[in-house]
Amino acid sequence: MTETPTGAPQGALADPAYVMAAVDLLGAVAYGELAAFERLADDAKLAPTLADRVALSGMAAGEFSHVQLLTARIEALGADPYAAMEPFRAPLENFHARTQPSDWFEGLVKAYVGDGMAADFYREVAAYLDAETRETVTASLADTGRSAFVVDRVRGAIAEDHRLGGRLALWGRRIMGEALVQAQTVAAEREAMTALLAGGVDRPGLDLAAVGRMFARLTERHADRMAELGLDA
């Protein structure tokens, strides 16, 4: 019952329930990165300049390299990466369908806020994994220079047009809300992953109060990100 867990011991890999949970998490992150790749590649077409379009396409390609990292780890754990990714298709596609950006800036805010929130959540959960799986997850969540680009473009635009700031602040809150809805769906359906958070006989886990504190941390980091963009959370 600690909030700075040392992760699952190496021996956890002999426990089928643990492996199933780790594969589940890797599958979720992998599908998330694949979907992020597709959305960024799509949203790049909304770019106002060719330079911005190339920049966002480059970030999309960066996301894809993470997918390969994750599928390799899933295979190393003896599972089929595509079967592992499949259960997360519906919630992630639902999330993206409900948060279609209507312009370039909404796309940027979505990429920054949505992927940032997902990365925070997966990093929290990764703390309960064995060292090698944890490293794969955290490496695959590394910021590929996207943040600085998005912050620069969004701050520049709202400095010129204050009404844009109001609209994007609303948009950021909607992204947050939709993400929470989908996360709850996943949590309700994927028992293996919630079991990972709950811990095991020889593995640390979270009690309900700790889950509450985790959500408080995620909300706080979301507010920090909105502030970075110059938006009210």
Next chain:
Amino acid sequence: MTETPTGAPQGALADPAYVMAAVDLLGAVAYGELAAFERLADDAKLAPTLADRVALSGMAAGEFSHVQLLTARIEALGADPYAAMEPFRAPLENFHARTQPSDWFEGLVKAYVGDGMAADFYREVAAYLDAETRETVTASLADTGRSAFVVDRVRGAIAEDHRLGGRLALWGRRIMGEALVQAQTVAAEREAMTALLAGGVDRPGLDLAAVGRMFARLTERHADRMAELGLDA
């Protein structure tokens, strides 16, 4: 007047007309790779399985790494990569708009036949470039494992459904036709690039008969590619 040219001498880089032509060619290839990235990322969504979707997305990401190679060389030649790419936006977008695949297999055939033809053409032209620019172009045209994947999928599908083979053969011819129309538009508008092919006082070039033979080679290679896929050219 040779068809196995040794390329432009290093000294050509001091000739502004040569540099302009080289930048023009690099810009064309760069926009082509950017557009190929976007189309592959789009077409991946048509994949029948998650494994195929990941495979095609991986090829898209591979194309993008070529864009970075090319823009770096354009900058090294003292030009703005986005300005260099811009003139090729309209012809390439027109080509893609006129050749929207209606299913997964049309997307695969388009990727194989269309990009193969473009690569052959750029390789022919690259022969008239200085060594370093030529290497950038040929490296950026390298097959990133896409061919084997496409050949496998298309041959497998037409073995099971012969009518698909007939439809895809027609589709391949249409890709060829549309590509030629756009190539002629580019040739008519971009004098710098045609000047490159025509050569200069100290640079080898092509006469009209040699241009004809070049087109014969391109057509022959197109027929080879169709045969690889198991389709009539």
